[in-house]
Amino acid sequence: RNSKRQIECRRDIDRLNARFLGIYESLIPPDEEKVKQKQLVTLLKKLVIKEWPEAELYIYGSCGNSFGVSKSDIDVCLAIEDLDVNKSEVLLKLADILQSDNLQNVQALTRARVPIVKLMDPVTGISCDICINNLLAVVNTKLLRDYAKIDARLRQLAFIVKHWAKSRGVNETYRGTLSSYAYVLMCIHFLQQRKPAILPCLQLVPCQGMEITYAVTVDNVECAYFDQVEKLSSFGSRNKESIAQLVWAFFNYWAYWHDYANDVLSVRTGSVLSKRGKDWTRRIGNDRHLICIEDPFETSHDLGRVVDKFSIRVLREEFERAAEIMQYDPDPCVTLFEPY
Numbered sequence: 648r649n650s651k652r653q654i655e656c657r658r659d660i661d662r663l664n665a666r667f668l669g670i671y672e673s674l675i676p677p678d679e680e681k682v683k684q685k686q687l688v689t690l691l692k693k694l695v696i697k698e699w700p701e702a703e704l705y706i707y708g709s710c711g712n713s714f715g716v717s718k719s720d721i722d723v724c725l726a727i728e729d730l731d732v733n734k735s736e737v738l739l740k741l742a743d744i745l746q747s748d749n750l751q752n753v754q755a756l757t758r759a760r761v762p763i764v765k766l767m768d769p770v771t772g773i774s775c776d777i778c779i780n781n782l783l784a785v786v787n788t789k790l791l792r793d794y795a796k797i798d799a800r801l802r803q804l805a806f807i808v809k810h811w812a813k814s815r816g817v818n819e820t821y822r823g824t825l826s827s828y829a830y831v832l833m834c835i836h837f838l839q840q841r842k843p844a845i846l847p848c849l850q851l852v853p854c855q856g857m858e859i860t861y862a863v864t865v866d867n868v869e870c871a872y873f874d875q876v877e878k879l880s881s882f883g884s885r886n887k888e889s890i891a892q893l894v895w896a897f898f899n900y901w902a903y904w905h906d907y908a909n910d911v912l913s914v915r916t917g918s919v920l921s922k923r924g925k926d927w928t929r930r931i932g933n934d935r936h937l938i939c940i941e942d943p944f945e946t947s948h949d950l951g952r953v954v955d956k957f958s959i960r961v962l963r964e965e966f967e968r969a970a971e972i973m974q975y976d977p978d979p980c981v982t983l984f985e986p987y
């Protein structure tokens with residue numbers, strides 16, 4: 648594997664820039680779609696407030712973190728303080744309320760790992776999942792959105808990586824590959840590691856003129872970081888790498904450079920930690936730690952834990968395929984995204 652490590656990328660790499668940017672732009676949801684999403688959320692708020700006047704409704708996931716491609720489902724979190732009844736009852740009640748307001752395909756999935764109500768808005772065709780009190784997801788959504796505001800290349804890279812992962816069938820947690828959330832963290836970490844860095848580490852404060860400006864405690868987890876990201880808009884400007892170079896280097900890293908046996912990727916510290924240090928060296932239950940990505944807030948949580956000994960091979964073969972294509976293929980912008 649290591650013998651295939653590339654130090655230098657193909658000479659004509661920048662010829663691919665316009666193509667990659669074109670793909671990125673074609674994936675961005677149009678404004679009309681954003682308007683429709685807002686309308687649906689406004690309707691949901693109106694219905695929810697009638698039953699739970701104190702409740703809040705938050706958008707999380709790709710519609711809130713700015714990494715959502717066109718036609719994504721909306722992830723919504725219903726926050727109810729001092730929940731005295733159980734979540735299932737709330738979900739069933741919620742499903743009832745939504746059903747009687749002409750929303751379609753309303754389903755309460757009370758036994759899922761994350762229990763939700765699913766629905767579809769017949770007017771816009773938008774689907775939506777509503778969960779209860781999943782506030783850590785709301786906070787990590789904000790972290791991702793804040794990182795995206797610092798340097799445009801993060802959103803470009805993450806859209807391309809997500810598009811690649813969906814086309815190649817490696818964005819399916821139920822089949823042992825990685826979530827979109829994990830891929831975005833991989834992109835953030837990768838840009839933190841470039842020399843010069845394209846992204847700072849927002850949680851590593853005080854440092855480089857940053858301090859804690861946002862702090863909440865959710866489910867006993869302290870979430871704190873520097874969120875005045877408008878002050879960091881020129882952070883990455885010393886690094887001139889283009890999107891095509893970054894896509895090349897991203898796949899080259901995951902194909903040939905990452906140390907799967909020992910390393911843990913950590914956006915929280917902006918560095919690589921050791922598996923040994925986190926005690927992630929052994930299989931415990933279903934957690935195998937074959938590729939380790941630390942959650943930025945729930946630090947005991949490895950986003951790679953869904954990956955098993957079969958899917959790790961699939962994943963690594965896909966990284967290698969992508970790296971080879973980026974190095975040698977005459978038309979990588981097509982081949983990279985070929986359906987598997």
Ligand code: ATP
Binds near residue numbers: 708709716783785828
């Ligand atoms: P997609 O465009 O594929 O729908 P998404 O950003 O909505 O992408 P998902 O993987 O569906 O990504 O996750 C939705 C949100 O749920 C994430 O943005 C994150 O806030 C939260 N989330 C998902 N998986 C985890 C996890 N393992 N641990 C903590 N939070 C998670």
Ligand code: MG
Binds near residue numbers: 710719720721
């Ligand atoms: Mg989603």
